[in-house]
Amino acid sequence: MTLPDREEVLVTGAWVITMAGRRPRRPFGAVATTHGLVADGAVHLRAGEIVAVGPAAELTAAHPGLPVVGDGTGVVLPGLVNTHTHLSEALATGMGSELSLFEWGERIIAPLGNALDAERAREGTALRAVELLLSGVTCVNDMFVHTARGSLASLGVVDGLERAGLRGVVSYGAEDIGGLDATGAARRVLEVAEVVAEQQALADRCRSADLVGFRWGIGTLLGQSDELLAEAVAQCLANGWGVHTHLAEVREELVQAGSRWGERTIAHARRIGLLDVPVLAGHAIWLGEEEIDTLARYRVGIAHNPVANMILGSGVCPVPALRGRGVAVGIGTDGAASNDSQDMLQAVKAAALLHKLDKRDPWVIDAWDVLEMATTGGARALGLDHLVGSLEPGKRADVVLLQDTVDVAVLHDPISQVVYGASPRSVREVWVDGRRVVSDHRCVTVDEAEQVARCRPLVAGLARDSGLAASGHSLCGVRR
Ligand SMILES: [Zn+2]
Incomplete structure (x- = not known):
């Protein structure tokens, strides 16, 4: 498989979590914060870079011809x-x-x-x-x-x-x-x-x-x-x-x-x-x-x-x-x-x-x-914060959209929901450097089923060659 091209696209969600800037000192108690969040937001990706982050209505009006990914119910966050x-x-x-x-x-x-x-x-x-x-x-x-x-x-x-x-x-x-x-x-x-x-x-x-x-x-x-x-x-x-x-x-x-x-x-x-x-x-x-x-x-x-x-x-x-x-x-x-x-x-x-x-x-x-x-x-x-880690113009387009599942159906506090409620089931789209490598919940660069099949004999060979099967730590090779 070859890598997909870098896309120009608007990624929209009920919330965009930018993680930009430092959060102010938080008040004591269970209080949701809006710092670093854009409600009904969008992220504009172009040529591998984030070029804008803001309200979806504004960005779609400014770029009427651009494809929009996301139905506006999900959560967009940095990779x-x-x-x-x-x-x-x-x-x-x-x-x-x-x-x-x-x-x-x-x-x-x-x-x-x-x-x-x-x-x-x-x-x-x-x-x-x-x-x-x-x-x-x-x-x-x-x-x-x-x-x-x-x-x-x-x-x-x-x-x-x-x-x-x-x-x-x-x-x-x-x-x-x-x-x-x-x-x-x-x-x-x-x-x-x-x-x-x-x-x-x-x-x-x-x-x-x-x-x-x-x-x-x-x-x-x-x-x-x-x-x-x-x-x-x-x-x-x-x-x-x-x-x-x-x-x-x-x-x-x-x-x-x-x-x-x-x-x-x-x-x-x-x-x-x-x-x-x-x-x-x-x-x-x-x-x-x-x-x-x-x-x-x-x-x-x-x-x-x-x-x-x-x-x-x-x-x-x-x-x-x-x-x-x-x-x-x-x-x-x-x-x-x-x-x-x-x-x-x-x-x-x-x-x-x-x-x-x-x-x-x-x-x-x-x-x-x-x-x-x-x-x-x-x-x-890692010394990579000038490139990745937050959704800000000028950074590389490493972006994740969570959508479609019960994991992100209830968004009283999107950050809390992502941390405590999200699972791989909710990962709908992933861009790395502007290339969409996960689409509609499937990895498009490595076919999961094919890769599992390709690795199965390698796992058995590794268990044999390492001695981990003979020492009893691996049951690979025992099963018929
Ligand atoms: Zn380690």
């Missing part, structure tokens, strides 16, 4: 920014949900990472792109984790994103050391030169991609040798690259970092100069006050992954405290194997629920806060 995922897990959902992060990494992710290749990356990415687009995502920040020597598997992600017409930032989440051997020495799984070669190949591949950018991936600081970490800092400073990594995800990380470096991971990242480049870090759960200050001072963007954190029992990211200090916090699904889906709308709702429950206080976060995180917050965390 969601999924700030953290691993498309390397695209074909590996539904395993190990009762394992802690370290156990899960060892038993599921490490064997999986040995068996990935560019075809599995490309087809898995296209499969999950359908799920992402149908949950309103127009931009995804990926970290592809693998140890399949010489495969350059991470480059397949760019092919998959391009086929789907999805905007993205890709990285290779390399780790050159894995655990300790019997003598207590670090076990080397890849050479530094191999990792650097794939990072550079991925950056080169992105140069020819219209909508896909590159970050240098660091799976975890502990999974890298000091030599590779130094290389990361040097390469990012020399090339102007940002970094995509995980920080302070689980308590074990703090203990291991303490015994290896005599300091926790955030202090170590700062000491080696890693925070001198733009960093996007997943999780940031196990933080002290001083570490929150460091993240704010160095403008580290945080990806909050509520569903994955709850499945793995990792802990609760102090989102209200981070946002209170001005840290840019986005929302991520995290990988398909630790979620176990790529439904962004689930992650958005879970973000609100998690913090209300954690603080036993419904006031600690509201629907606006989490929708801000899922749009402009994620865009800021």
Whole structure:
């Protein structure tokens, strides 16, 4: 399938949620806000750009010949920014949900990472792109984790994103050391030169991609040798690259970092100069006050992954405290194997629920806060807020229309309804950079049924080659 052309069109809804500008301080109590909303509104898309946002009656009168999409009953909102995922897990959902992060990494992710290749990356990415687009995502920040020597598997992600017409930032989440051997020495799984070669190949591949950018991936600081970490800092400073990594995800990380470096991971990242480049870090759960200050001072963007954190029992990211200090916090699904889906709308709702429950206080976060995180917050965390995240003239035309379903039938407060009530069923149309990639509730760039059929044998092959079938984590191959 080739990508649809960029359209000139007016997208109309009962409400347009622009997410433009900062919301004024909210009054206490359950009060709907009209800030950033246009009632009976429309968005004018042309040549991949948003050229106007305003009342539908005015825009249709000003452009009488333009096609109008939407019957005026739905909700128009900026495309969601999924700030953290691993498309390397695209074909590996539904395993190990009762394992802690370290156990899960060892038993599921490490064997999986040995068996990935560019075809599995490309087809898995296209499969999950359908799920992402149908949950309103127009931009995804990926970290592809693998140890399949010489495969350059991470480059397949760019092919998959391009086929789907999805905007993205890709990285290779390399780790050159894995655990300790019997003598207590670090076990080397890849050479530094191999990792650097794939990072550079991925950056080169992105140069020819219209909508896909590159970050240098660091799976975890502990999974890298000091030599590779130094290389990361040097390469990012020399090339102007940002970094995509995980920080302070689980308590074990703090203990291991303490015994290896005599300091926790955030202090170590700062000491080696890693925070001198733009960093996007997943999780940031196990933080002290001083570490929150460091993240704010160095403008580290945080990806909050509520569903994955709850499945793995990792802990609760102090989102209200981070946002209170001005840290840019986005929302991520995290990988398909630790979620176990790529439904962004689930992650958005879970973000609100998690913090209300954690603080036993419904006031600690509201629907606006989490929708801000899922749009402009994620865009800021990725340094893409000049392009995406809100519906404003001059930004790229990444737009979602929710319409037709019971999910959005009742719109007393459209932002609250989107956060707590919307599901992929309500996603009717999606434009990425002005191209309509979801139309009438179907992805038009990747045929869902065909892609599922194409991936089925790849899933079975992956279960076999990784050993996950033999170890009993996957029942693929057992069924006759
Ligand atoms: Zn992750």
